[in-house]
Amino acid sequence: MSKKATIYDIAKELNITAATVSRALNNNPKISEKTRELVLATATKLNYKQNRLALALKSGKSKNVGVVVPFINKNFFASVIRGIEDELYPKGFHVIISQTYEDTTREKKIIQNLLNAQVDGILLSTAFTEQNKEEFRESLKKNTPFILFDRVLRFKEISTVTIDDYQGGFKATEHLILQGCKRIAHFDVDQSIELYKHRFKGYKDALAKYNLPYRHEYVISLKSNMEAGKDAAEKLMNLPIPPDAIFSSTDNGLLGAVKYLQSQSVRIPEDLRVVGFSNEPFTQFMEPSISSVDQSPLEMGKMAAQVFLEQIENDSMDKVQSNVVLPAKLIVRKSSSK
Amino acid sequence: MSKKATIYDIAKELNITAATVSRALNNNPKISEKTRELVLATATKLNYKQNRLALALKSGKSKNVGVVVPFINKNFFASVIRGIEDELYPKGFHVIISQTYEDTTREKKIIQNLLNAQVDGILLSTAFTEQNKEEFRESLKKNTPFILFDRVLRFKEISTVTIDDYQGGFKATEHLILQGCKRIAHFDVDQSIELYKHRFKGYKDALAKYNLPYRHEYVISLKSNMEAGKDAAEKLMNLPIPPDAIFSSTDNGLLGAVKYLQSQSVRIPEDLRVVGFSNEPFTQFMEPSISSVDQSPLEMGKMAAQVFLEQIENDSMDKVQSNVVLPAKLIVRKSSSK
Numbered sequence: 001m002s003k004k005a006t007i008y009d010i011a012k013e014l015n016i017t018a019a020t021v022s023r024a025l026n027n028n029p030k031i032s033e034k035t036r037e038l039v040l041a042t043a044t045k046l047n048y049k050q051n052r053l054a055l056a057l058k059s060g061k062s063k064n065v066g067v068v069v070p071f072i073n074k075n076f077f078a079s080v081i082r083g084i085e086d087e088l089y090p091k092g093f094h095v096i097i098s099q100t101y102e103d104t105t106r107e108k109k110i111i112q113n114l115l116n117a118q119v120d121g122i123l124l125s126t127a128f129t130e131q132n133k134e135e136f137r138e139s140l141k142k143n144t145p146f147i148l149f150d151r152v153l154r155f156k157e158i159s160t161v162t163i164d165d166y167q168g169g170f171k172a173t174e175h176l177i178l179q180g181c182k183r184i185a186h187f188d189v190d191q192s193i194e195l196y197k198h199r200f201k202g203y204k205d206a207l208a209k210y211n212l213p214y215r216h217e218y219v220i221s222l223k224s225n226m227e228a229g230k231d232a233a234e235k236l237m238n239l240p241i242p243p244d245a246i247f248s249s250t251d252n253g254l255l256g257a258v259k260y261l262q263s264q265s266v267r268i269p270e271d272l273r274v275v276g277f278s279n280e281p282f283t284q285f286m287e288p289s290i291s292s293v294d295q296s297p298l299e300m301g302k303m304a305a306q307v308f309l310e311q312i313e314n315d316s317m318d319k320v321q322s323n324v325v326l327p328a329k330l331i332v333r334k335s336s337s338k
Numbered sequence: 339m340s341k342k343a344t345i346y347d348i349a350k351e352l353n354i355t356a357a358t359v360s361r362a363l364n365n366n367p368k369i370s371e372k373t374r375e376l377v378l379a380t381a382t383k384l385n386y387k388q389n390r391l392a393l394a395l396k397s398g399k400s401k402n403v404g405v406v407v408p409f410i411n412k413n414f415f416a417s418v419i420r421g422i423e424d425e426l427y428p429k430g431f432h433v434i435i436s437q438t439y440e441d442t443t444r445e446k447k448i449i450q451n452l453l454n455a456q457v458d459g460i461l462l463s464t465a466f467t468e469q470n471k472e473e474f475r476e477s478l479k480k481n482t483p484f485i486l487f488d489r490v491l492r493f494k495e496i497s498t499v500t501i502d503d504y505q506g507g508f509k510a511t512e513h514l515i516l517q518g519c520k521r522i523a524h525f526d527v528d529q530s531i532e533l534y535k536h537r538f539k540g541y542k543d544a545l546a547k548y549n550l551p552y553r554h555e556y557v558i559s560l561k562s563n564m565e566a567g568k569d570a571a572e573k574l575m576n577l578p579i580p581p582d583a584i585f586s587s588t589d590n591g592l593l594g595a596v597k598y599l600q601s602q603s604v605r606i607p608e609d610l611r612v613v614g615f616s617n618e619p620f621t622q623f624m625e626p627s628i629s630s631v632d633q634s635p636l637e638m639g640k641m642a643a644q645v646f647l648e649q650i651e652n653d654s655m656d657k658v659q660s661n662v663v664l665p666a667k668l669i670v671r672k673s674s675s676k
Contacts, residue, residue, distance in 0.1 A: 018356045078411030094451045097435040113432045287625050
């Protein structure tokens with residue numbers, strides 16, 4: 001690769017310091033007009049191109065915003081990113097996306113790389129949990145805005161955008177109860193992640209409100225994938241008294257469960273009603289279509305972007321810490337209707 | 339935001355030039371050991387952190403690779419990206435992802451931004467077509483490797499990774515013929531995009547090989563979404579002689595068509611057989627499951643990454659231009675079986 005001309009080359013050619021060249025290129029008033037013209041002429045002669053990154057190094061503004069998610073191919077995260085871009089692109093920001101694959105080591109490297117690249121802010125759905133919260137805190141940098149969304153950890157100085165997961169869990173469970181279900185199972189993912197804890201609490205509180213007993217054998221923690229959902233459904237159906245409904249905190253897990261139940265000739269919704277969470281696109285294409293809690297991902301993305309813009313427009317960031325909570329919407333489809 | 343210490347601050351403190359500081363920090367042998375120690379001590383005192391980007395500016399290496407796709411939420415592109423990351427992450431590269439939303443103006447801005455950010459290379463599935471190929475060429479930069487994949491344009495100096503779309507179209511159509519279909523329709527997307535042209539040619543050549551007539555009213559160009567697929571299917575079924583099969587270059591378009599056909603009580607595969615292209619995940623979950631041509635996205639991503647690595651390891655890039663073509667695999671499911 002051909003080497004590019006740098007300010008050092010210009011400085012050498014004119015026998016002045018690089019700092020002087022830099023100041024001249026940036027119209028610093030301390031530099032005489034004569035020097036400035038000389039520098040510009042030499043820059044042109046050497047085919048020097050002022051690098052936006054070099055400017056960023058100086059000004060601390062790159063007009064790049066990093067967005068970090070566990071997986072880009074989950075519809076939810078892709079839609080959040082769309083919302084962020086819809087908001088930031090018209091304002092001249094470039095959104096650069098990274099995925100952590102839910103690997104915290106990788107997430108730390110990505111954050112460090114984005115900070116090195118002088119991004120103006122990082123919008124992040126974290127793979128860290130309550131258990132390694134302190135390790136995550138070390139990655140945060142006071143003078144770069146961090147906005148956490150969906151999978152958040154709470155720090156006094158960090159803004160968050162989430163949906164009302166408690167309300168989502170409560171509504172889904174209440175809906176199943178009002179459909180006549182009495183033995184409602186729950187697919188949980190990970191109680192060290194705030195959003196799953198809240199969904200679970202909503203489930204429990206709805207049972208309590210309608211005087212239904214909480215049975216711990218009906219609550220299964222599983223990974224958010226089809227295989228795990230299949231195994232969990234099998235476990236539930238082998239109980240002495242199997243449930244008559246499932247509220248799942250994961251659509252992907254529920255998908256595996258539904259496929260398994262259908263293979264066992266369990267009729268949905270007649271024998272067993274189900275409600276998922278995330279409103280993944282496949283839920284509406286399945287037969288029967290699957291009820292699910294919608295997380296308003298587009299709105300979440302827009303909101304996260306707005307919180308970011310608020311922060312960079314405000315010099316003293318500590319004052320504008322926001323915790324936005326969006327409503328959760330239950331979408332009722334065939335899988336849970338009479 | 340607190341201002342960071344720069345090499346200029348160190349230079350000022352020591353009354354030497356910034357160039358000297360920079361050389362000292364980068365272990366340039368021209369700098370005496372004494373000066374180097376002085377610079378390091380001052381750097382520590384001022385809490386100066388050598389910026390990786392600043393290093394990148396100097397060396398022209400950032401260890402960042404830009405990946406640009408039309409949409410991140412199509413399973414195909416998400417899997418290509420996974421393949422790229424699987425290959426590059428262990429080698430210390432950071433993959434930063436951008437999406438163009440199929441907007442060429444936006445694609446140009448993204449490319450410019452990545453070049454400004456000194457990425458080591460750009461792996462790109464372009465929104466440009468044969469019609470505005472020259473405008474795209476202007477975005478390419480000789481001394482930064484560009485690897486085009488899937489949606490490619492051909493330039494003498496640019497490497498490409500594609501699948502054998504012609505073979506995919508041919509195999510899909512031949513399979514329908516061998517299942518007894520005689521009136522095979524085709525959903526095309528855009529003939530100014532090479533891959534759709536090749537799939538269409540495969541379709542045409544398969545018809546010719548088996549002496550089936552080519553009927554232009556059976557070929558419909560549509561956008562790659564459900565609504566367009568529904569309209570196209572409606573058009574086909576209103577023909578005096580409707581087709582008995584559809585080979586679609588788009589799974590998403592085919593999804594809309596299948597939903598429409600089912601609403602009209604057309605039985606799949608009994609009355610009409612269908613094969614799609616891309617092997618999107620929903621194809622296997624649908625009832626009936628949908629046959630589709632798999633594009634080996636993981637392998638495509640890995641290959642694109644390998645071509646990139648080859649290029650940066652080779653000083654004179656012109657010599658290693660590669661055009662990799664991966665095989666297309668037909669996945670037969672219920673929608674086209676006897």
